[in-house]
Amino acid sequence: MRVAAAHTACIAGIGQTEYTRRGGITDRSEFQLACQAIVAGAQDAGLAPAELDGFATFTEARIDAATLQLALGMPSLRFSSSMWGGRGGGACGALGHAAMAVETGRARHVVVFRTIAQGQSRRYGRFDPQRAQGNMAAPFGLFTAPQMVALVLQRYAHLHGLDPLAMAEVALAFRGHALRNPLAVFHGKPLTLEQYLAARMIAEPLRLYDCCMESDGACAVVVTTRERARDLQARPVEILAAIEHGEAGWGVGPMGGHNMPEARYATGGQRDLGRELFARAGIAPADVDFAQIYDHFTGMVLIALEDFGFCAPGEAGAFVRAGQLRWPDGALPTNTAGGCLSEAYVHGMNHVLEAVRQLRGDSTAQVAGARIGLVTGGSVISPSSAALLAAA
Amino acid sequence: MSYFEGHDVAPVPNADDAAFWAHCAERRLMFQHCADCATVTHPPIGVCPHCQSLRRDWAEAPAEARVYSCTWVHTAVHEAVKRPLPYNVAVIEFPALPGVRLISNVVDAAQETLRIGTPVALVWETIGDGQALPRFRLAS
Numbered sequence: 001m002r003v004a005a006a007h008t009a010c011i012a013g014i015g016q017t018e019y020t021r022r023g024g025i026t027d028r029s030e031f032q033l034a035c036q037a038i039v040a041g042a043q044d045a046g047l048a049p050a051e052l053d054g055f056a057t058f059t060e061a062r063i064d065a066a067t068l069q070l071a072l073g074m075p076s077l078r079f080s081s082s083m084w085g086g087r088g089g090g091a092c093g094a095l096g097h098a099a100m101a102v103e104t105g106r107a108r109h110v111v112v113f114r115t116i117a118q119g120q121s122r123r124y125g126r127f128d129p130q131r132a133q134g135n136m137a138a139p140f141g142l143f144t145a146p147q148m149v150a151l152v153l154q155r156y157a158h159l160h161g162l163d164p165l166a167m168a169e170v171a172l173a174f175r176g177h178a179l180r181n182p183l184a185v186f187h188g189k190p191l192t193l194e195q196y197l198a199a200r201m202i203a204e205p206l207r208l209y210d211c212c213m214e215s216d217g218a219c220a221v222v223v224t225t226r227e228r229a230r231d232l233q234a235r236p237v238e239i240l241a242a243i244e245h246g247e248a249g250w251g252v253g254p255m256g257g258h259n260m261p262e263a264r265y266a267t268g269g270q271r272d273l274g275r276e277l278f279a280r281a282g283i284a285p286a287d288v289d290f291a292q293i294y295d296h297f298t299g300m301v302l303i304a305l306e307d308f309g310f311c312a313p314g315e316a317g318a319f320v321r322a323g324q325l326r327w328p329d330g331a332l333p334t335n336t337a338g339g340c341l342s343e344a345y346v347h348g349m350n351h352v353l354e355a356v357r358q359l360r361g362d363s364t365a366q367v368a369g370a371r372i373g374l375v376t377g378g379s380v381i382s383p384s385s386a387a388l389l390a391a392a
Numbered sequence: 393m394s395y396f397e398g399h400d401v402a403p404v405p406n407a408d409d410a411a412f413w414a415h416c417a418e419r420r421l422m423f424q425h426c427a428d429c430a431t432v433t434h435p436p437i438g439v440c441p442h443c444q445s446l447r448r449d450w451a452e453a454p455a456e457a458r459v460y461s462c463t464w465v466h467t468a469v470h471e472a473v474k475r476p477l478p479y480n481v482a483v484i485e486f487p488a489l490p491g492v493r494l495i496s497n498v499v500d501a502a503q504e505t506l507r508i509g510t511p512v513a514l515v516w517e518t519i520g521d522g523q524a525l526p527r528f529r530l531a532s
Contacts, residue, residue: 127470135403135413136435139525140495141396142481143470150463151483158461158508201466201478249441257435258461258483258493265461 009099010229010236010392012109013045013222014353019185019344022214023119030218034063034115035071037218045222046233047109052222054079054110056097058090058347061114062121079107085244085385087124088294088340088378091348093385096242098223108224114349115218124345125214133256146211146297148254149380150203153299156266160314162205162299166321168196170298171209171341173325178338180327180364185215186342210298212340219349221356226392236392237359240281240372245273246383254380267307268300268379273386274308281388285309288388289370290358291332292351294378295339301325304379305332308386327365336365351375352387359391394517395479395497395527399472402523408438413523415450419516421526423492425451434492453486453494457528459510460485460493464503480506484528500529 015037017025025033042049049072055065061082069077079101083093091114098110118124127143128134142148156162175191178184191209199208229236247269249261260269278284285308293304302316310332311319327333337343337354344350355373357363363370370391377385394400405413412435415422424433426440427447439446464478473479480501484494498512512528519525 125469133435135405135409137495138401138470138472139403139519140481140497140527141465141470141473141479142495147463147465147469147481150465151461151481154463155461155483155508201464203463203465203467203481204478205463251437252435258495259434259491262491 006225006227007103008226009102009223009239010226011221011239011356011389012224012229012232012236013041013047013234014356015040015042015044015220016353017218019183019215019217019346021185022123022216025117025216026119030115030117030120031063031067033117033218034068034113037115037220038072038111038113041111041220041222044234047222050074052109052111053077054098054101054107056081056094056101056110056112057114058083058085058094060087063115079110083244083385085377085381085383087381088296088348089381089384090377091352091385092242092375092377092387093244093383095221095223095239095352095387096244096385099239099242102223102225108228110223111220112223113218113220114347116346117216118214119216123214131255132252136257146206147203149297149300150206151258152254152266152380153205156299156303157205159266161317163317163321164205166302166317167205167210167298168193169320170295170301170325171196174295174335174339175342177327177336177365178342181337181343182364184338184343185213186338205299206297212296212345215345217344217346219346219353221352229392235360237356238390238392240283240388240390241277242385242387243273243277243280244383244385245276247272250382253382268303269382270304270307270376270379270384270386273384277386277388278309283372283388288332288372288374290336290367291334291374292339292355293334293376294348294351295335295341296378298341300379304376307379308374308376327367333365333367336363336367348377355389359389394519394525395475395499396472397475399474400519400525401470401472402519402521409436411450412436416524416526417522419524421453421514422450423453423489425449432489432492434494453514454488455513456488457484457486457512457514459498459506459508459512461508462498462506482506482528484512494526496527498528498530505530
């Protein structure tokens, strides 16, 4: 369905709390952080929180919709959804749910949010006994995401070669961007190649700085139609496409028994997602001015560049080593606020916020003339999601 | 002594994988096999992903196995890890059973001897309460 332009979904406001290292926020609850970010998002749009009438979120939301409605003083809750894609895979899918809700008239102003206070809830870098198919992994010492992803990357290295300096460049480029972003957790903390290489090995081939941080903070975006967004105070950002996708036979993939199809084992499980995303928006990877790629692990950024069609399989390492992810001179400035590796780990919602800032002209690493940006959800998890956003 | 020196995490069988673990306790490595179309699936999910049959039996793992992927883990992020670091985790494939892979460990491998494609052979390690885990050794 192609909706009339006036009904096209737009992001009308963004809000966030401060970001800190894990356990850094102790004076407010995870719930309070969510409300703080949502209120800030509504204010950015020029709305009162009571004018919100929908929530969209994704797996592992620990927030109750009814309590949130109560806290925000919303007279009507007309839309509530949670995408099944877990953790970092779901931010753009939730954005897509919000877009559908406003485009079909089910709700007027839907807020998409994520709140994480790892000091209060759980550490994502530790063993999760609730993990699906954990029986097939934990008895063999496979407990955490970096260990699981390491197996994918080792297979990728076997098939294509994996240049450690390409992974290093991902970490260093994003850290460089974070040094410009005062909101980034790693602002003011430069990272050198020597420090990167000297850091401890986590699970081969992943060293410490190949792995994203654990952090506290919350983010929110307010979605409405273009027609309404025009009457609000912030410059709207159009949602060209925001979709979710799970690949055939993927199952729980690397987070479970590692029995995804042979041809896709050494991928992030996002090739079909990327193809469908660009087809839906009617554009090609070459049309994208910048990317916010979910960077739970440096190596998975290389693979995402291939899955989303920026590089052929096996060629992302050379692309990255040529400096193409670096602002301002790279061909595809990526994670211009620092990403999960150096800005904050808010399950990819911070990537959506940075894409909006780029398209408003407000980034601390502003891409000149940025018109279209890609945001990807976490790979190796299914269903995952991604979005293409445009300056309206 | 087991690979994790007696501290191994025991599986907590659920409705879909209980038979897999019961077979392991008998030192038999058996994969979910569709009683209608013979598709083999692992991990066991109780339904055939090819024909959606709920009727299943169990197919014995082939003897020939090799390393599909492997990593060395250098940090102890769980109380079960008391052994010296690093330890390996390997994804095992069975050439005669395409599409079926098993996460395990190669108990006698050193970093120089564990490679993708390395042939391995099944060994059983008892972890208490009668449960046994399928692990592997380098095949000669």
